Amino acid sequence: MSIKDILSPFYVWKRAFSKAFTTKKPLEERPGARRYRGFHKNDMEKCIGCGSCEEICQNAAIDLVPVEGIETKDGDSGLRPKIDYGRCCWCALCVDICPTGSLSLSNEYIWIDNDADVFRFVAGKEEKPWDKMEAGYKRKGDYRLTIPDRIEMEMLPPETGLKSFREMVKGYSREQAQKEADRCVECGICVATCPAHMDIPRYIKAIREDDLEQAVELLYKTNPLPATCGRICTRKCETACAIGADGEPIAIRWLKRYIIDQVEDKQVRKILQQKVFGENKKKVAIIGAGPSGLSAAYYLRIMGYQVTIYEAHAKPGGEIWYGVPAYRMPFEDLQAEIDRIIDLGVDIKFNTEVGVEVSFKKLYDENNAIFIATGLTEPYNLRLEGEFLSGVLTGLDFLEKIAKGKEVEVGEKVLVIGGGNVAIDAARTCRRLGAEVEILYRRREEDMPADDEEIQEAKLEDVNIKPQVIPVKIEKTDGKLKLIWGKAEMIDQGQDRRPKPKIIPGKSYETIGTTIISAIGQKGEYDFIPPEIKDNIGFKWKRIVTDKKHQTGDEKIFAGGDIVNYTRDAISAIADGHNAAKGIDEYLRSDD
Amino acid sequence: MLPGDRSKYPRKQEELNLESGKYQKIWQGPQHPGVTGNMALELTVCGDEVVDCKTHVGYLHRGFEKLMERRKYIQCFPIVCRICVPEPDTNEYLFAAATEELAGLEIPEKAKWLRTLSLEMSRLASFIMWIGGQAGSFGMGTVGQWTMVHRDYILDLFEELTGGRVYHMYMLPGGVRDDLPDGFGGRLEEILQKTEKLLDDINKVLFNNSVFKKRAVNLGIITPEMVDKYGIVGPNTRAAGLKRDIRKDEPYLKYSELDFDVITASKSDAYNRALVRFRETWQSIDLIRQIMKAMPKSGEFYNRPPNVLHWKIPAGETYVKAEATRGEYGYYLVSDGSEYPRRINVRGPSYTHAIALLEKLIINTNIADVAGLMVSLHTCPPEIER
Numbered sequence A: 001m002s003i004k005d006i007l008s009p010f011y012v013w014k015r016a017f018s019k020a021f022t023t024k025k026p027l028e029e030r031p032g033a034r035r036y037r038g039f040h041k042n043d044m045e046k047c048i049g050c051g052s053c054e055e056i057c058q059n060a061a062i063d064l065v066p067v068e069g070i071e072t073k074d075g076d077s078g079l080r081p082k083i084d085y086g087r088c089c090w091c092a093l094c095v096d097i098c099p100t101g102s103l104s105l106s107n108e109y110i111w112i113d114n115d116a117d118v119f120r121f122v123a124g125k126e127e128k129p130w131d132k133m134e135a136g137y138k139r140k141g142d143y144r145l146t147i148p149d150r151i152e153m154e155m156l157p158p159e160t161g162l163k164s165f166r167e168m169v170k171g172y173s174r175e176q177a178q179k180e181a182d183r184c185v186e187c188g189i190c191v192a193t194c195p196a197h198m199d200i201p202r203y204i205k206a207i208r209e210d211d212l213e214q215a216v217e218l219l220y221k222t223n224p225l226p227a228t229c230g231r232i233c234t235r236k237c238e239t240a241c242a243i244g245a246d247g248e249p250i251a252i253r254w255l256k257r258y259i260i261d262q263v264e265d266k267q268v269r270k271i272l273q274q275k276v277f278g279e280n281k282k283k284v285a286i287i288g289a290g291p292s293g294l295s296a297a298y299y300l301r302i303m304g305y306q307v308t309i310y311e312a313h314a315k316p317g318g319e320i321w322y323g324v325p326a327y328r329m330p331f332e333d334l335q336a337e338i339d340r341i342i343d344l345g346v347d348i349k350f351n352t353e354v355g356v357e358v359s360f361k362k363l364y365d366e367n368n369a370i371f372i373a374t375g376l377t378e379p380y381n382l383r384l385e386g387e388f389l390s391g392v393l394t395g396l397d398f399l400e401k402i403a404k405g406k407e408v409e410v411g412e413k414v415l416v417i418g419g420g421n422v423a424i425d426a427a428r429t430c431r432r433l434g435a436e437v438e439i440l441y442r443r444r445e446e447d448m449p450a451d452d453e454e455i456q457e458a459k460l461e462d463v464n465i466k467p468q469v470i471p472v473k474i475e476k477t478d479g480k481l482k483l484i485w486g487k488a489e490m491i492d493q494g495q496d497r498r499p500k501p502k503i504i505p506g507k508s509y510e511t512i513g514t515t516i517i518s519a520i521g522q523k524g525e526y527d528f529i530p531p532e533i534k535d536n537i538g539f540k541w542k543r544i545v546t547d548k549k550h551q552t553g554d555e556k557i558f559a560g561g562d563i564v565n566y567t568r569d570a571i572s573a574i575a576d577g578h579n580a581a582k583g584i585d586e587y588l589r590s591d592d
Numbered sequence B: 001m002l003p004g005d006r007s008k009y010p011r012k013q014e015e016l017n018l019e020s021g022k023y024q025k026i027w028q029g030p031q032h033p034g035v036t037g038n039m040a041l042e043l044t045v046c047g048d049e050v051v052d053c054k055t056h057v058g059y060l061h062r063g064f065e066k067l068m069e070r071r072k073y074i075q076c077f078p079i080v081c082r083i084c085v086p087e088p089d090t091n092e093y094l095f096a097a098a099t100e101e102l103a104g105l106e107i108p109e110k111a112k113w114l115r116t117l118s119l120e121m122s123r124l125a126s127f128i129m130w131i132g133g134q135a136g137s138f139g140m141g142t143v144g145q146w147t148m149v150h151r152d153y154i155l156d157l158f159e160e161l162t163g164g165r166v167y168h169m170y171m172l173p174g175g176v177r178d179d180l181p182d183g184f185g186g187r188l189e190e191i192l193q194k195t196e197k198l199l200d201d202i203n204k205v206l207f208n209n210s211v212f213k214k215r216a217v218n219l220g221i222i223t224p225e226m227v228d229k230y231g232i233v234g235p236n237t238r239a240a241g242l243k244r245d246i247r248k249d250e251p252y253l254k255y256s257e258l259d260f261d262v263i264t265a266s267k268s269d270a271y272n273r274a275l276v277r278f279r280e281t282w283q284s285i286d287l288i289r290q291i292m293k294a295m296p297k298s299g300e301f302y303n304r305p306p307n308v309l310h311w312k313i314p315a316g317e318t319y320v321k322a323e324a325t326r327g328e329y330g331y332y333l334v335s336d337g338s339e340y341p342r343r344i345n346v347r348g349p350s351y352t353h354a355i356a357l358l359e360k361l362i363i364n365t366n367i368a369d370v371a372g373l374m375v376s377l378h379t380c381p382p383e384i385e386r
Helices: A003-017 A052-056 A093-097 A174-182 A189-193 A200-208 A212-222 A226-232 A236-240 A242-246 A252-262 A265-275 A291-302 A331-342 A360-366 A395-403 A421-432 A452-460 A531-537 A570-591 B064-069 B073-083 B088-103 B109-137 B141-162 B184-207 B210-216 B224-230 B270-294 B350-361 B367-376
Strands: A040-042 A062-066 A079-084 A103-105 A120-122 A283-287 A306-310 A347-349 A369-372 A392-394 A413-417 A436-440 A464-466 A469-477 A480-491 A500-503 A509-513 A515-518 A557-559 B024-028 B040-046 B049-056 B316-324 B327-335 B341-347
Touching: A003 B141, A003 B184, A003 B210, A040 A079, A052 A062, A052 A093, A093 A103, A093 B073, A174 A200, A174 A252, A189 A200, A189 A236, A200 A212, A200 A252, A212 A226, A212 A252, A212 A265, A226 A252, A226 A331, A226 A570, A236 A242, A236 A252, A265 A331, A283 A291, A283 A360, A291 A306, A291 A331, A291 A570, A360 A531, A369 A570, A392 A395, A395 A421, A395 A515, A413 A421, A413 A480, A413 A509, A421 A436, A421 A452, A421 A515, A436 A509, A452 A464, A469 A500, A480 A515, A531 A557, A557 A570, B024 B367, B040 B367, B049 B350, B049 B367, B064 B073, B064 B341, B073 B088, B073 B341, B088 B109, B088 B316, B088 B327, B088 B341, B109 B141, B109 B184, B109 B270, B109 B316, B109 B367, B141 B184, B184 B270, B210 B270, B210 B367, B224 B350, B270 B367, B350 B367
Parallel strands: A283 A306, A283 A369, A306 A347, A369 A557, A392 A515, A413 A436, A413 A515, A436 A464
Antiparallel strands: A040 A103, A062 A079, A079 A120, A469 A480, A480 A500, A480 A509, B024 B040, B040 B049, B316 B327, B327 B341
């Protein structure tokens, strides 16, 4: 110890006059750092109420609640996160997981109130001073906890695909499927959107856990045609998928296909066999073995009803068999799937057209209930001069002939008129027959009702899409067909409505082809129903009107599928079949 | 007394006859400025000399380890930092590292550098806060006021880098949450220079202070023989002359690429322990500069694990450790292959320092020196009670 040790401590005085660090609140403000995690902000428009924030919050500080002014709709639960600042620890995992990127934190950190209840608030609903603040914690760039990129599906290259009707999509391997299934956040928004309300998160979970038998059970709960839907479903679920809000949606359709492809037929049959319980003597006739009819048949059968399907064609499946080309839906997979339903004890009468081979009245009298699921069988006419010239086909007829294995001579250039899935299927089929194909559509390409993926694939197969074309006349020249058409201009129809095409007068164009296929839609045909019964059923816009249970004006008659719903796709038809089965069951049991 | 033969484990001294009137019981804590955190020392004194001590913990129990058994891995991430206020980053790093090890997840190079930076900054903040505590416990509160301010300067930097001041929640399994903000290096350097000035002043007023020397020298001597017996780690060991530092012995993150020596002293009394820590504070500043120099300008900072909402970690167990300011800090993680950790055991150095070691060293010290002794072991009750 020295004298220095006694004097040295007096250095403390040096700092006596240094500037204080403290902020003189409220005279001075100290804003939080740029990425400070302060109070929550939520973009109510972007938020879809998926609840991932609620799921990840380890303090249970987030609760999804209904909010006035926000409606539940497809792809939006109608709920919004309510945050409890008595529980929140500002870890911002909710921001990191948010699939839409709607949730963020501002850098504001002072909020004083004498009412403790205000600290439980729905961010973005009540206006807060920090809503407009730019700084704060946000999910930036690639950093996020959700996985935005889909596991790519392997497909046949277009060159190979065009050489045959081989199935284009190869399907996921186990590893790929599990990886894809891992991306799911289990929000369940897809369930509400799916017309059949399939339990998507749970069967995806079963894939992750490699419990495919459980997955098959879940599939058949709401959909007896999973192999079909796993291939050709319009997959509204994927449009609603939360991950799809800022990334690629989960490949729900391919995952469904993976499940049913992996489980052996024998095993699936065993599972289904266990589901049939009870037998009753009540008889139900189903007209049409399309997806809706088959779905109704399955659910009625497992409830113990004696089901007979009357099918006009030689093969079951309706439009799936005759309208969907084999490169999308191979016949053997479809056959196997339908056989599983038939073998549960469903009686199916092929080549039996109701109204021709068997009268509707007979069915009506001999059965306890009838389910009509005939689908749309009559193509709309183009209503043009020259429409009935030889070489002008309708899409449905053309696809049906191909499905029946008939030779169809289309020549070297085919013109397809229409923009729906039938048009695309016809076009791609013609490409496989070796023809050059042009699709002529009256609206813009983005207005095409066909599946986007199909449009892209058609383009890869060198199908030329010509939008805003209005056909005027068809003429025969040198053994070929000449289509005379006019250019369309788009007339705005206001918000939420597709613009209407209107022909620009004065100028007309010509395109020459060997075959013209018209695929502009189809309608239902009800001549097989006797007039006295028809009068009771009730129609609107060529559709049968039913209640929620799919019961028509005649209490014995139920209807479903394309002749009832407006979505006109396989999954809606399947859902209709299921709901009708429930309706029929309820109706027939009320008899007891 | 527990049943069974305990003759092999005799009490450290014969029972005191409390009825004799010679002794008095005094409680220091649980609310007392002279104890670190919330714990209590039950002192038996004879005059002003401590003759016996029992430590009492349990005032701070938050059940983190149990909580985490009911949380998914990602949900444990906001919890772990709360185990220790002065140095939350060590917890964050160890939890993330243990999870990554069991899951077989590699983290990007840049994330390793950012983690090293964050760890070293938190060591610096922790040391600075400790100096204030050490000075304050010997009655020199002025130094404590200076250091609290300077710790806040570092917390400002943390706020900028991580978005949080005290609980940073920055290192999550897979990497870190964000890159360095623009202009961070400049502001960091400014604070480092400020801190260097502070350390110069502290050197003058604390380490060259006759009062401090008189009270700290020879207080609570840890002999090298005691080190393994009591499980002593960190600066407490190094002051006794043992070259033990996990950053050197089993380098993690980027420490193997940094140039530094293990700082030791010859005799582990309160003064030398303080000196070792003081020199390690300087070392931290130097290391931060080295890290900033070596920091890659660009690159990924996060390697996304599988979906964290149902992330299953393969079954297994691991023990990972890192050098915190108080010594070896460890996480023992057991996974049973499910989405939830089966067991996370947090092993903080204070467990031995504040209980077994303190009870031993406190004998025969003056009541007035108890606080100084406790701080000189740099104990932190939160890590005893996880």
